[in-house]
Amino acid sequence: MSQIITQFPIVFEALNVGFLQTLKLFIITLVGAIPLGLVICLGSMSKIKPLKAITKVFVWIIRGTPLMIQLLIVYYFPGLALNNPVWGGGEEGRFLAASVSFIINYACYFSEIYRGGIQSIPVGQDEAGMVLGMTKSQTFFKVKLLQMVKKIVPPMSNEVITLVKDTSLSRIIALQEIIWAGQAFLKGSQGISGAIWPLFFTGIYYLIFSGILTVLFAKLEKKLDFFR
Amino acid sequence: MSILEINHIEKSFGQAHILRDISFEMEQGQTVAIIGSSGSGKTTLLRCINFLETPDSGTIRVNGDVILDAAVDKNLTDKEKRDRRLHFGMVFQSFNLFPQYTALENVTLARKLMAREREDYKANKKAINQEIDAIGEELLRQIGLYERKDYYPHQLSGGQQQRVAIARALALEPDILCFDEPTSALDPELTGEVLKVIRSLADKNMTMIIVTHEMAFARDVADKVIFMDEGVIVEMGDSNEVINNPKQERTKQFLSRYTNEGM
Ligand SMILES: Nc1ncnc2c1ncn2[C@@H]1O[C@H](COP(=O)(O)OP(=O)(O)OP(=O)(O)O)[C@@H](O)[C@H]1O
Ligand SMILES: [Mg+2]
Numbered sequence: 001m002s003q004i005i006t007q008f009p010i011v012f013e014a015l016n017v018g019f020l021q022t023l024k025l026f027i028i029t030l031v032g033a034i035p036l037g038l039v040i041c042l043g044s045m046s047k048i049k050p051l052k053a054i055t056k057v058f059v060w061i062i063r064g065t066p067l068m069i070q071l072l073i074v075y076y077f078p079g080l081a082l083n084n085p086v087w088g089g090g091e092e093g094r095f096l097a098a099s100v101s102f103i104i105n106y107a108c109y110f111s112e113i114y115r116g117g118i119q120s121i122p123v124g125q126d127e128a129g130m131v132l133g134m135t136k137s138q139t140f141f142k143v144k145l146l147q148m149v150k151k152i153v154p155p156m157s158n159e160v161i162t163l164v165k166d167t168s169l170s171r172i173i174a175l176q177e178i179i180w181a182g183q184a185f186l187k188g189s190q191g192i193s194g195a196i197w198p199l200f201f202t203g204i205y206y207l208i209f210s211g212i213l214t215v216l217f218a219k220l221e222k223k224l225d226f227f228r
Numbered sequence: 229m230s231i232l233e234i235n236h237i238e239k240s241f242g243q244a245h246i247l248r249d250i251s252f253e254m255e256q257g258q259t260v261a262i263i264g265s266s267g268s269g270k271t272t273l274l275r276c277i278n279f280l281e282t283p284d285s286g287t288i289r290v291n292g293d294v295i296l297d298a299a300v301d302k303n304l305t306d307k308e309k310r311d312r313r314l315h316f317g318m319v320f321q322s323f324n325l326f327p328q329y330t331a332l333e334n335v336t337l338a339r340k341l342m343a344r345e346r347e348d349y350k351a352n353k354k355a356i357n358q359e360i361d362a363i364g365e366e367l368l369r370q371i372g373l374y375e376r377k378d379y380y381p382h383q384l385s386g387g388q389q390q391r392v393a394i395a396r397a398l399a400l401e402p403d404i405l406c407f408d409e410p411t412s413a414l415d416p417e418l419t420g421e422v423l424k425v426i427r428s429l430a431d432k433n434m435t436m437i438i439v440t441h442e443m444a445f446a447r448d449v450a451d452k453v454i455f456m457d458e459g460v461i462v463e464m465g466d467s468n469e470v471i472n473n474p475k476q477e478r479t480k481q482f483l484s485r486y487t488n489e490g491m
Pocket of ligand 2: 271408409
């Protein structure tokens with residue numbers, strides 16, 4: 001116990017550094033995947049048959065294979081198979097590769113959620129807008145958008161909380177996120193080795209982070225509770 | 229001159245020929261009821277009149293002006309359709325209120341959006357919106373829902389929702405208001421309040437086309453009844469005549485199903 005207390009400041013600082021990387025990956029994934037998901041969604045609902053087919057196959061592949069494989073392929077494939085290591089070897093390269101993998105992966109999940117939201121709006125809303133002389137964009141922005149948002153908030157909340165934990169998959173390409181930081185004290189780092197507790201302690205970070213998000217999403221859902 | 233003149237409307241969906249040579253006219257202030265069995269094309273006809281469907285051929289005239297000639301108007305832009313359909317209002321069977329807006333906001337939304345196109349909008353924004361709110365409140369008063377103006381649709385009964393939908397359509401001051409089975413989605417005890425509102429509009433000489441299965445209502449409120457079957461107008465004329473003394477065999481057959489309903 002006293003050992004933990006003496007180790008704590010060192011571990012705490014290292015975990016904070018790792019968590020910062022986790023947080024960065026989390027944020028950049030959302031910033032990229034939320035709009036990209038919309039693009040993919042529009043593709044998968046396109047009237048242009050080939051575009052729709054290609055998009056659907058792409059979404060199927062991304063959602064049908066583990067994110068871990070996607071991470072490995074995105075990170076190693078350019079260097080090993082194409083002899084063109086676009087990412088470079090450093091932490092920055094690993095972060096870029098992880099970001100690209102996560103954005104593509106989550107955009108595909110988001111696109112399906114958006115599609116569900118769009119398709120859940122009854123045609124009667126469009127028709128009511130039309131007979132009232134509203135333009136298509138007025139009907140979309142003034143009538144349908146908020147109804148869609150309300151529909152997609154619960155599934156988005158699930159995905160976003162899953163993302164919190166999924167960021168740890170980037171450990172597989174040695175991104176120095178919080179798990180990597182915790183594990184370092186198992187192998188030996190800064191004079192501490194064979195310590196398992198830092199790894200357990202990372203769990204606290206995840207719990208607090210996902211707890212905060214859960215509360216925020218619940219608030220948002222409540223805000224949208226005024227209509228049905 | 230007739231306020232509305234429909235000539236030779238034809239409409240098919242794929243192989244299915246749904247409307248065949250539909251022609252009729254109506255005068256300002258008249259109420260026309262359209263009756264007929266399920267699948268006879270009543271909704272499709274209303275949708276053609278409201279530009280929700282494009283007829284394959286035929287013309288629609290309002291006050292003598294051709295607003296749709298299917299032969300030349302095949303590819304109307306959204307804007308053209310919008311301007312022309314504003315001659316008509318539409319009340320749907322399923323209300324289709326906007327759930328995130330209050331009763332009053334439902335009534336005023338479209339009109340407020342339209343007001344933005346006015347040249348003096350920027351300068352008089354506040355006054356214009358206040359004026360539209362006042363119009364909306366007056367309409368809600370007329371349908372007996374002023375006290376519920378800040379309720380959301382889900383807080384209103386079906387009958388109340390349909391009355392709001394009627395006020396919403398009236399807010400744009402259409403020349404002709406169309407109803408597609410306005411009481412069919414309602415519990416029987418709620419149909420009365422909606423029919424009462426429609427009746428009061430008829431008393432104020434609103435020009436209306438009402439698709440309905442309420443035969444007694446059609447007879448009492450409409451000036452003219454059109455009976456449709458399999459996409460054609462089988463019989464049309466004075467409402468009392470058509471409903472009490474139908475000439476055509478098919479009309480008689482159709483109406484015989486309703487004779488037990490206290491007409
Ligand atoms: N968009 C469409 N595509 C294909 N067929 C359609 C379409 N809309 C309507 N129909 C067909 O047209 C026919 C007439 O339908 P419509 O809804 O006009 O009948 P209706 O007289 O209003 O019936 P109801 O009393 O049940 O409302 C039906 O056979 C219907 O299946
Ligand atoms: Mg119908």
